[in-house]
Amino acid sequence: MKTTYELLAPAGNFTNLRAAIDGGADAIYFGVKEFNMRALAKNFEFSDLKKIKQICDKESPLKKRVKMYVTLNIIVYDNELAKLESTIKKIKPYVDAVICWDMAVIQLCKKHKVPFHISTQASTANSATAKYFKELGAERIVLARELNLEQVKAIHDKVKIEIECFCHGAMCLSISGRCLMSQFHHKKSANRGECIQNCRRPYTIKDDQGHEMKIENNHILSAKDLCTLPFIEEMKKAGITSFKIEGRNRDPRYVKTVTSIYRKALDKKMSDKEIEDSVCELEKVYNKGLSSGFYKGFPTSDDFSKVQHSAATEKKVFTGKVKNFLTKLGVCIVVLSGEVKQGNKIVIIGQTTGVHETTLKKIEMKGQEIESAQKGDEVALLFENLPKDGRIRKNDEVYVLINVEKK
Secondary structure, three states, X not given: OOOOOEEEEEOOOHHHHHHHHHOOOOEEEEOEOEOOOOOOOOOEOHHHHHHHHHHHHHOOOOOOOOEEEEEOOOOOOHHHHHHHHHHHHHHOOOOOEEEEOOHHHHHHHHHOOOOEEEOHHHOOOOHHHHHHHHHHOOOEEEOOOOOOHHHHHHHHHHOOOEEEEEEEEOOEOOEOOOOOHXXXXXXXXXXXXXXXXXXHOOOOEEOOOOOEEOOOOOOOOOEOEEEOHHHHHHHHHOOOOEEEEOOOOOOHHHHHHHHHHHHHHHHOOOOHXXXXXXXXXXXXXXXXXXXXXXXXOOOOHHHEOXXXXXXXXXXXXXXXXXXXXXXXXXXXXXXXXXXXXXXXEEEXXXXXXXXEEEEEEEEEEOOEEEOEEOOOOEEEEEEOOOOOOOOOOOOOEEEEEEEOOOO
């Protein structure tokens, strides 16, 4: 019998939700308002849950409903317990499970009969702890990120419970996320979802007399992104049920690209050439360099990032918003915010449209075809192909994709 794997993608807003579903996600995870590890993200409101469920129930290209997991994975204080219980009651009709680790959240999920998964924040790193959570009623455990594949498999073999592991995306310096650096420096607690990621900055090392140490890479606290694609078949053999993509704060193109590639990798065994080409595609979207994390052994100095922002080999440049779309002609009317040329690689992004990459085939201005247009011009743009529903929508954002030298 063929093993079925779940691909779990992040959804920080409606555009990313659409990107995840169009990319082939089996399930999405997201936060609502409070009590999650991305408090600074544009989390959904409770009033959005009905619409999210409608999209997840009916609009997947996989022709099946997409599961919905809500993150309630921060430290909860005593004065928040009533609000927490109210939150669990409100989300219960819509969600398939809650991702959590605070015992108060677990007990309230049990009280209201809401399935729960144990967050990686719990740092579950051994079979005894996994067994404890299973006996407590957890359906699934997101294992600690410090584990190698042999350790993951050992826990799976000893404790018959669903295992979820991260397969791609950012890695916190404190690995499973219980970091105090942001709280210490800026009184913004990572354990309350407020991390400002000051570990990503370059640092200078000095002694108490002001002598400075010269170092090759001054991003001494910034880890590269996880990428398991080159050894995804080994991941499958380790007993992992759900493959999780990190990135609720990342842009829709990242979500669509990463989800699409891992969808292919989970559905079939990729050839070496397919993996090589796919890694190149992953490098085009936001990343801080790619690493195998702990899965293949303890990280080395090479697993630290050399960039403060992104090492992506493509950059998207905002070019304008769609003013109108002429359905019969398949033409967009755009007032440009930057230069465009025939042949440009283009990405169109919108809440309903999702993420659509195409090529600019033709530009017209005042009824005349032109090869390029400048900022401030109102132009008609014809693309090589349209989204699957044949529509581009008013206020969709248009970007030109530019190649960037690999860092």
